[in-house]
Amino acid sequence: MVWNALLLALREIRRNVLRSCLTILGIVIGVAAVIVMVTLGGGDTAQVTAKIASLGTNLLMVRPGQRMGFGQMSTAAQFDLADAEAVEREIRSVLAISPASTAPTTAVFGNRNWSTSVTGIDNRYFGVRNWTLASGREFTDSELRAGSSVCIVGATVRKELFGAQDPLDNKLRLEKLSCTVIGLLQAKGQSTMGSDQDDLVLMPLRAFQRRIAGNQDIGLIQVSVRDGASTEQVKQDIEDLLRTRRHIAPSEDDDFQVLDMKEITQMLAGTTQVLTALLGAVAAVSLLVGGIGIMNIMLVSVTERTREIGIRLAIGALEREVLMQFLVEAVVLASFGGLTGIVLALAASVVLADLMSIPFVFNPGIVVLAFLFSAIVGVVFGFFPARTAARLDPIEALRHE
Numbered sequence: 001m002v003w004n005a006l007l008l009a010l011r012e013i014r015r016n017v018l019r020s021c022l023t024i025l026g027i028v029i030g031v032a033a034v035i036v037m038v039t040l041g042g043g044d045t046a047q048v049t050a051k052i053a054s055l056g057t058n059l060l061m062v063r064p065g066q067r068m069g070f071g072q073m074s075t076a077a078q079f080d081l082a083d084a085e086a087v088e089r090e091i092r093s094v095l096a097i098s099p100a101s102t103a104p105t106t107a108v109f110g111n112r113n114w115s116t117s118v119t120g121i122d123n124r125y126f127g128v129r130n131w132t133l134a135s136g137r138e139f140t141d142s143e144l145r146a147g148s149s150v151c152i153v154g155a156t157v158r159k160e161l162f163g164a165q166d167p168l169d170n171k172l173r174l175e176k177l178s179c180t181v182i183g184l185l186q187a188k189g190q191s192t193m194g195s196d197q198d199d200l201v202l203m204p205l206r207a208f209q210r211r212i213a214g215n216q217d218i219g220l221i222q223v224s225v226r227d228g229a230s231t232e233q234v235k236q237d238i239e240d241l242l243r244t245r246r247h248i249a250p251s252e253d254d255d256f257q258v259l260d261m262k263e264i265t266q267m268l269a270g271t272t273q274v275l276t277a278l279l280g281a282v283a284a285v286s287l288l289v290g291g292i293g294i295m296n297i298m299l300v301s302v303t304e305r306t307r308e309i310g311i312r313l314a315i316g317a318l319e320r321e322v323l324m325q326f327l328v329e330a331v332v333l334a335s336f337g338g339l340t341g342i343v344l345a346l347a348a349s350v351v352l353a354d355l356m357s358i359p360f361v362f363n364p365g366i367v368v369l370a371f372l373f374s375a376i377v378g379v380v381f382g383f384f385p386a387r388t389a390a391r392l393d394p395i396e397a398l399r400h401e
Helices: 004-016 019-021 025-054 079-092 124-128 141-144 157-163 206-215 231-245 263-302 306-314 319-355 365-388 395-399
Strands: 061-065 067-069 094-109 110-120 132-135 150-154 171-174 179-186 202-203 218-226 254-261
Touching: 004 263, 019 025, 019 263, 019 319, 025 179, 025 263, 025 319, 025 365, 061 231, 061 263, 067 094, 067 231, 079 094, 079 110, 079 218, 079 231, 094 124, 094 157, 110 157, 110 206, 124 218, 132 306, 141 206, 157 179, 179 206, 202 206, 206 306, 218 231, 263 319, 319 365
Parallel strands: 110 202, 150 179
Antiparallel strands: 061 218, 061 254, 094 110, 094 171, 094 218, 132 179, 150 202, 171 179
């Protein structure tokens, strides 16, 4: 019975191809919109996670001052090198630390200049921040101890100042300080906050403190946590240690901030997932609109085929057979719309992901769910017209002109 109903449905769809295509247009748009939104949202989430991971694995960032909103930090005493060493020495789950200080500067090479930032570091920075060199070398121990005027540049600084020229062994001027370029960082691109991670110059911490900052302050302590250790526990241990070292009373608030990059990753990923779900829900409304279109056309079809239904009922067809015929026709229409929408959505997702520079993340679950939902729409919105056809009075149907 189902097979015969399917053949009859295909015959009716083929008889009115244009009307059938217009009928399923809402389903096509709805399915395509849901899949595209969820796919692009998944790609954006993957990109956010990858960018946070590029900052370093199991990373905690300790800054003086408290965030006050709109990117501002309250003023507080800076850290010193002893604070950083105490964190590495006294907290067992810490794998490595990287003290650093940053200042804005203007880099000059030849007749070119570029506004960037210079950061004083030691070689632990590369491991903690998961950063490798594209060419050149790291600082030697003697350069770090002596505070030599050498530097390593990011890809953006290299492009803006040196163009296609190899920056190695060239002299770069930072304000009044001249330093020799000994390395080029591997490009990382933009961070999740939109800042350019490659727009920086690195130099030995001691040279930065003596020649640029003029003090021994540490503006940032980056902490790499051992694999398997709880970053939440390490964060709490760091807070307890620094409160003791900075003589903060129990009733007083911290005058520093410890940021857990895992928490930031989860927060940003959760935000993009919520937005994706909302956009997918809005797109799903198109499916309901498409279902109403199917119901409307099926009601028209019942009216057009009233005599045919009457003849079938008069020669012995059962109500459930007529019901099945129209219900199968509605489901077939909705399923065709779902399949067409899936094909268009996957093609559009690949193109849009490339244009938006985000990874294409195929989600088979949402594809199956969208197709099943389109079929369910066919069942739900096709049932009323099918029941109307099945309950026609054969005598009245045969009289219908």
